[in-house]
Amino acid sequence: xxxxxxxxxxxxxxxxxxxxxxxxxxxxxxxxxxxxxxxxxxxxxxxxxxxxxxxxxxxxxxxxxxxxxxxxxxxxxxxxxxxxxxxxxxxxxxxxxxxxxxxxxxxxxxxxxxxxxxxxxxxxxxxxxxxxxxxxxxxxxxxxxxxxxxx
Amino acid sequence: xxxxxxxxxxxxxxxxxxxxxxxxxxxxxxxxxxxxxxxxxxxxxxxxxxxxxxxxxxxxxxxxxxxxxxxxxxxxxxxxxxxxxxxxxxxxxxxxxxxxxxxxxxxxxxxxxxxxxxxxxxxxxxxxxxxxxxxxxxxxxxxxxxxxxxx
DNA sequence: AAAATAACACTTTTTCCCACTTTTTAAGCA
DNA sequence: TGCTTAAAAAGTGGGAAAAAGTGTTATTTT
Numbered sequence: 001x002x003x004x005x006x007x008x009x010x011x012x013x014x015x016x017x018x019x020x021x022x023x024x025x026x027x028x029x030x031x032x033x034x035x036x037x038x039x040x041x042x043x044x045x046x047x048x049x050x051x052x053x054x055x056x057x058x059x060x061x062x063x064x065x066x067x068x069x070x071x072x073x074x075x076x077x078x079x080x081x082x083x084x085x086x087x088x089x090x091x092x093x094x095x096x097x098x099x100x101x102x103x104x105x106x107x108x109x110x111x112x113x114x115x116x117x118x119x120x121x122x123x124x125x126x127x128x129x130x131x132x133x134x135x136x137x138x139x140x141x142x143x144x145x146x147x148x149x150x151x
Numbered sequence: 152x153x154x155x156x157x158x159x160x161x162x163x164x165x166x167x168x169x170x171x172x173x174x175x176x177x178x179x180x181x182x183x184x185x186x187x188x189x190x191x192x193x194x195x196x197x198x199x200x201x202x203x204x205x206x207x208x209x210x211x212x213x214x215x216x217x218x219x220x221x222x223x224x225x226x227x228x229x230x231x232x233x234x235x236x237x238x239x240x241x242x243x244x245x246x247x248x249x250x251x252x253x254x255x256x257x258x259x260x261x262x263x264x265x266x267x268x269x270x271x272x273x274x275x276x277x278x279x280x281x282x283x284x285x286x287x288x289x290x291x292x293x294x295x296x297x298x299x300x301x302x
Numbered sequence: 303a304a305a306a307t308a309a310c311a312c313t314t315t316t317t318c319c320c321a322c323t324t325t326t327t328a329a330g331c332a
Numbered sequence: 333t334g335c336t337t338a339a340a341a342a343g344t345g346g347g348a349a350a351a352a353g354t355g356t357t358a359t360t361t362t
Contacts, residue, residue, distance in 0.1 A: 077292070166343065
């Protein structure tokens with residue numbers, strides 16, 4: 001399985017393209033290093049899936065029962081932002097405009113590891129997120145999350 | 152199998168035609184990229200089936216027991232709007248008027264992936280649909296839908 | 303030297319508009 | 333009434349201009 005580490009910055013050009021930071025490039029799977037799916041994140045950010053990470057998710061979704069209204073609702077929300085992307089000859093990725101809006105991206109962005117995918121944040125919003133976080137609250141959260149896991 | 156991704160906008164011209172967005176065009180099956188069936192959606196929207204996606208559904212429906220009044224009722228409703236469509240020389244699709252009414256389409260429309268087919272919404276109605284959705288409610292829904300699957 | 307950014311040229315897609323054909327509707331008349 | 337014709341509406345096809353997207357090269361930064 002793919003496992004990303006680290007956090008890198010990048011900038012969007014006038015057309016909404018950005019260069020995948022070299023740090024992440026090195027961590028991409030060897031076979032399909034140019035194929036991605038990008039989607040809305042649960043928070044005000046985007047989620048970038050290398051194609052290998054996306055496929056099992058999509059496969060799950062396509063098995064759901066289409067006659068269940070909840071399924072349709074979920075699917076609509078989940079798939080609406082998902083967009084297939086391929087990096088261009090210069091290794092850049094072009095962000096769809098609706099997703100840029102969703103995440104409130106401007107010019108400076110931050111790419112953060114999220115295990116088998118990468119989250120994309122607006123730099124300012126990302127910093128603010130951290131400012132609201134004290135070491136203690138982080139410690140509490142860690143305790144809660146990691147404990148539930150082991151029960 | 153066909154699997155669509157993403158959400159794209161289009162506009163209807165005075166005659167009720169729209170251009171299938173390039174983003175979806177690329178995802179169409181190579182063999183019959185101009186043949187569709189369009190139908191009422193369960194919600195206030197339309198469902199556009201590439202012909203390959205329609206055929207298995209139609210086949211399912213034709214197998215149902217005709218002596219069951221509920222079957223006849225369902226079939227009547229489901230098939231009543233279904234219309235065969237072919238895109239014209241410029242790649243445009245002409246919407247039947249009765250279906251435009253059903254979905255309350257005006258000028259601006261949104262096309263959204265529904266795995267092997269595409270939903271067509273009025274832009275305003277679609278936006279309202281999303282406004283009623285908080286990240287938490289989506290998260291709950293996702294949890295519910297994807298959990299049922301694993302039981 | 304490698305990576306990131308900026309600038310530019312080019313191609314594709316989209317939009318908007320107009321002209322033409324076919325079908326439908328309405329109207330006139332024997 | 334039934335036929336014919338005119339008018340209107342609906343549907344189709346295509347082209348030009350604008351916008352969006354893509355690729356390349358050069359320059360700057362680290």
